[in-house]
Amino acid sequence: MMPKIIPNISVDCVVFGFDANTKSLNVLLLDRYLESEENHEVLVNDYVLTGYHTLENETIDDTATRVLRELTGLDNLYKKQFKVFGDPNRLMNEKDVIWAKSENFNERTITIAYYFLVKTHEVDIENNQHKPKWFPVNDLPELGFDHKTIINEAYTDLKAKSLYQPIIFELLPDKFTIKELQDVYECILGVEIDNRNFRRKLLTKKYLIELDEKQVGVSKKPSQLFMFSKDVYQKIYKESYLISI
Structure with a gap:
């Protein structure tokens, strides 16, 4: 029997990758796209972080590890849980409401945010079923939910930690x-x-x-x-x- 999800608890993961060729810090994002069934009108077309609901038999850390593995195929990377996002309006923008209904999301979902550090060349984007894309952290596309806030806070934490912890070497x-x-x-x-x-x-x-x-x-x-x-x-x-x- 498959374990059930906890409907109002999720984990969102900010995957930072350093590209040595372009000398840029990037974030791995997924395309969020939805058309209406009636006339194929585009209802949602933006990008989001990767996130999953936590399963009843998982710890929060287990969920974060599962998210990373399913998205990148990688494991045992530096990860940092940095904040809980629980604003009651975090999923209430028009596009987010449409998406939440289509995916049967609980509109009062609380998410625990992590960030990971990888080298961009370690992620096989070409053969990835989720079709993720790298975007420079300072030049992000339109984002769904509160994911811009999550990324900005993850980046702020990363900058601070890089001055007094040796995490920078995870990107080299x-x-x-x-x-x-x-x-x-x-x-x-x-x-x-x-x-x-x-x-x-x-x-x-x-x-x-x-x-x-x-x-x-x-x-x-x-x-x-x-x-x-x-x-x-x-x-x-x-x-x-x-x-x-």
């Missing part, structure tokens, strides 16, 4: 250059960072391990590669700012 390959690390910081924080000061400060961090390797397959002079040591970080730091701007 295992081996990276100092410039690639700087690119991610600049992208997330929306600021320009002085190259020399950034390099000087980062090279004093014991959790950055310099490798006996350099970039390969680049046209310019290859840069030194580094890796992040989570073990070293946890031994040395309890809560320490990674950079100062």
Whole structure:
């Protein structure tokens, strides 16, 4: 027997992905589209976050993990539960009411919001049955429900956490250059960072391990590669700012 959903409790997931080619922080969204049965009039045509109702036999964390796995095929990624959204009017816009009726949603649904950090190339969009799309976090399309608010609050939390927790490394390959690390910081924080000061400060961090390797397959002079040591970080730091701007 399939477990029943809890009709007024859902989980919405903000999947952030860093694109190293475009140097942009992106959000994974789904197309929300609905036509009338009578004359095929377009009733709803916008984008939403991925969200599911929680099942009776699940914890909230279980639901979030299930959402991510079904959307991306990925597991064991950084995730952060950051807020509960329970405004009684959060599903009451005209398009949202139409959509809620078509999907038999409870109009008084409370959602627990999470965000995840992935590398965009790890998500196979081409062969994904849900047909998700990446959008730059600063250039989002029209969004349904209160999902713009959810994304904005997730982004605010991400910017704050990136200054005192090593979550930024979740968006980088295992081996990276100092410039690639700087690119991610600049992208997330929306600021320009002085190259020399950034390099000087980062090279004093014991959790950055310099490798006996350099970039390969680049046209310019290859840069030194580094890796992040989570073990070293946890031994040395309890809560320490990674950079100062």
